[in-house]
Amino acid sequence: MPSQQHAGLNTAAAQDLMRGHRFRWYEVLPWVIAIAVFFAFPGYRLLATQILVMIMFALSLDLIVGYAGIVSLGHTAFFGTGAYTAALLANNGWGEPLSALLAAAVMAAILGVISGWIILRTHGLTLLMLTMAFSIMLYELAKDLDVIKIGGEEVTFTGGFDGINFSNDAILGLFEFDAVWYGVNYWYALVILFAGFLVIRTIVHAPFGRALIGIRENVDRMHAVGSPVFRRKLVVYVISAAIAGVAGAIFVQVQGNITIGVYEFELAGNVLIMIILGGTGRLYGAFIGATVFTILENFTEHVLGTDPPYWELTVGLTLVLTVLFAPRGLLGIFESVFASRSGRTAGRTA
Amino acid sequence: MSQPALETRDLHKAFGALVVANDIDFALQPGARHAIIGPNGAGKTTFVNLITGVLKPDSGHVLLGGKDITALAQAERVKRGIARTFQINTLFGGLTVLENLYLAVSEHMGVAGLMFRPAGARPDVVAEAVRLMEMLKLGDDARTTIAELPYGRQRLVEIAIALALEPKVLLLDEPAAGVPSAESHILLDAVAGLPPEVAVLIIEHDMDVVFRFAHSITVLVSGAVLITGTPDEIADNAEVRAVYLGEQARG
Numbered sequence: 001m002p003s004q005q006h007a008g009l010n011t012a013a014a015q016d017l018m019r020g021h022r023f024r025w026y027e028v029l030p031w032v033i034a035i036a037v038f039f040a041f042p043g044y045r046l047l048a049t050q051i052l053v054m055i056m057f058a059l060s061l062d063l064i065v066g067y068a069g070i071v072s073l074g075h076t077a078f079f080g081t082g083a084y085t086a087a088l089l090a091n092n093g094w095g096e097p098l099s100a101l102l103a104a105a106v107m108a109a110i111l112g113v114i115s116g117w118i119i120l121r122t123h124g125l126t127l128l129m130l131t132m133a134f135s136i137m138l139y140e141l142a143k144d145l146d147v148i149k150i151g152g153e154e155v156t157f158t159g160g161f162d163g164i165n166f167s168n169d170a171i172l173g174l175f176e177f178d179a180v181w182y183g184v185n186y187w188y189a190l191v192i193l194f195a196g197f198l199v200i201r202t203i204v205h206a207p208f209g210r211a212l213i214g215i216r217e218n219v220d221r222m223h224a225v226g227s228p229v230f231r232r233k234l235v236v237y238v239i240s241a242a243i244a245g246v247a248g249a250i251f252v253q254v255q256g257n258i259t260i261g262v263y264e265f266e267l268a269g270n271v272l273i274m275i276i277l278g279g280t281g282r283l284y285g286a287f288i289g290a291t292v293f294t295i296l297e298n299f300t301e302h303v304l305g306t307d308p309p310y311w312e313l314t315v316g317l318t319l320v321l322t323v324l325f326a327p328r329g330l331l332g333i334f335e336s337v338f339a340s341r342s343g344r345t346a347g348r349t350a
Numbered sequence: 351m352s353q354p355a356l357e358t359r360d361l362h363k364a365f366g367a368l369v370v371a372n373d374i375d376f377a378l379q380p381g382a383r384h385a386i387i388g389p390n391g392a393g394k395t396t397f398v399n400l401i402t403g404v405l406k407p408d409s410g411h412v413l414l415g416g417k418d419i420t421a422l423a424q425a426e427r428v429k430r431g432i433a434r435t436f437q438i439n440t441l442f443g444g445l446t447v448l449e450n451l452y453l454a455v456s457e458h459m460g461v462a463g464l465m466f467r468p469a470g471a472r473p474d475v476v477a478e479a480v481r482l483m484e485m486l487k488l489g490d491d492a493r494t495t496i497a498e499l500p501y502g503r504q505r506l507v508e509i510a511i512a513l514a515l516e517p518k519v520l521l522l523d524e525p526a527a528g529v530p531s532a533e534s535h536i537l538l539d540a541v542a543g544l545p546p547e548v549a550v551l552i553i554e555h556d557m558d559v560v561f562r563f564a565h566s567i568t569v570l571v572s573g574a575v576l577i578t579g580t581p582d583e584i585a586d587n588a589e590v591r592a593v594y595l596g597e598q599a600r601g
Binding site: 006007008009011012013014016017018019020021202203205206207208209210211213214217218220221222223224225226227228229232 | 402404423424425426428434436438440441442443444445446447448449452453454456457458459462463464465466467468469470472474475476477479480481484489492493511514515537553
């Protein structure tokens with residue numbers, strides 16, 4: 001190393017790298033909006049809480065899809081496992097919610113190690129199919145385990161399609177979950193989302209996160225610069241699984257019930273649509289995608305009725321329009337407008 | 351003779367009936383400036399892929415500094431000191447020139463696994479990427495993405511990435527192909543500036559570059575070594591003229 005103290009760092013390009021992790025003013029917006037929504041729309045807190053959970057789920061998926069380029073159609077494997085971990089703990093006497101989140105993260109992470117060890121050796125369509133197969137297997141398993149026999153006696157376990165209802169202790173022994181007004185539930189989801197977001201944001205701006213982008217951009221080149229590609233992919237897959245597990249756990253904790261819907265293939269597809277809609281590989285795309293998707297879903301139901309065809313048509317059309325006219329997602333549109341206004345060249349392409 | 355920096359023994363590889371490496375015995379001494387030439391389809395790039403671990407040989411061995419590395423994965427060979435450039439640019443298309451170099455440097459300096467500290471916490475890594483960029487005269491394009499960069503300039507990024515890995519053995523697969531002749535000296539200067547003990551192997555079609563650069567030459571034909579010698583010996587060899595130079599003169 002030259003003893004000269006780091007020459008050349010004052011150039012714009014070097015500053016991009018040196019300061020990439022610093023917070024920008026607009027990054028406060030999602031959180032301000034989230035807080036404002038709580039007070040402005042008290043009647044929509046259930047929906048808003050679901051959006052927060054979906055944002056967290058979408059963020060976990062963006063970490064592997066948008067950064068490392070691992071496209072998964074089975075991320076519900078981890079969401080569902082986290083959800084069942086929290087639900088089954090609560091239903092069997094462990095109602096402390098925060099430790100249940102930790103347990104959900106650990107269980108999802110263990111599953112991530114096992115499935116990732118197999119799946120991440122493949123690429124493209126094979127990988128996509130394996131992620132799907134894995135989540136469908138878990139769906140069937142949860143369905144089969146609706147009732148289990150203990151000492152000749154049949155006991156409800158997952159409850160299958162009917163699901164189970166359970167209740168949690170107060171958070172930190174102070175804040176009871178509020179099934180009617182969703183006050184505590186909303187803040188709980190928001191605080192955990194914020195914590196999860198900080199972890200993900202730190203990772204993507206660290207050298208590790210940049211190496212993931214390298215893997216997405218050109219895996220051959222990463223091998224040729226000596227990067228342990230499989231290990232990097234496995235590590236990020238496990239982190240993503242753990243965060244998805246926490247999202248699943250919050251999802252069922254705030255509702256106080258669970259059904260095998262948490263493993264459903266449709267949900268895995270939806271969350272992938274959310275990040276494509278919002279824009280992959282840019283974190284805030286998950287916020288926009290999950291919000292727009294969930295509101296659209298709700299709105300369509302109110303206006304056009306609950307017939308699936310209407311909703312599916314709306315999703316289909318939105319997705320086609322996004323892919324055709326905004327390949328970088330809705331956030332990409334904002335970025336382009338912002339870039340042309342401020343006269344700067346756009347940042348990294350996805 | 352000292353321990354060769356790189357050695358292959360009876361290296362054999364076939365795709366079906368097509369033999370692309372026919373029991374190649376080859377040695378590269380520390381500090382060598384060696385060229386491999388041969389007609390199209392002679393197996394030059396295959397040979398590089400066998401050395402770097404992109405391809406697994408059917409039989410035979412690859413040794414780096416006397417140690418058998420035949421079983422090692424590509425990335426592990428890089429860690430032990432083999433770096434390469436690709437015949438066809440293999441870069442991070444959506445990233446800027448500096449970001450491309452940063453990725454190589456951060457892997458080489460062992461910081462690419464860091465998860466909870468920002469890239470900016472290691473200015474030494476960024477500074478090293480900047481230094482390599484300046485060395486290849488790429489400073490003006492620091493914030494240009496590879497996709498927007500002219501092909502010849504991309505070749506320079508290829509070289510810069512390989513140099514970032516501070517290799518003991520550097521394999522250059524047609525580095526000058528597509529580089530405007532006005533810029534090819536940047537490339538050769540950068541290679542000439544390497545520490546003298548680094549062994550450099552170049553695959554090249556441009557005979558000007560070969561004869562300017564190489565102190566010794568191996569001619570590869572149909573996956574087998576035809577002859578190894580000094581540039582003069584190769585230029586005067588009748589057999590080489592027949593299969594290679596003659597062919598070029600005709601074609």
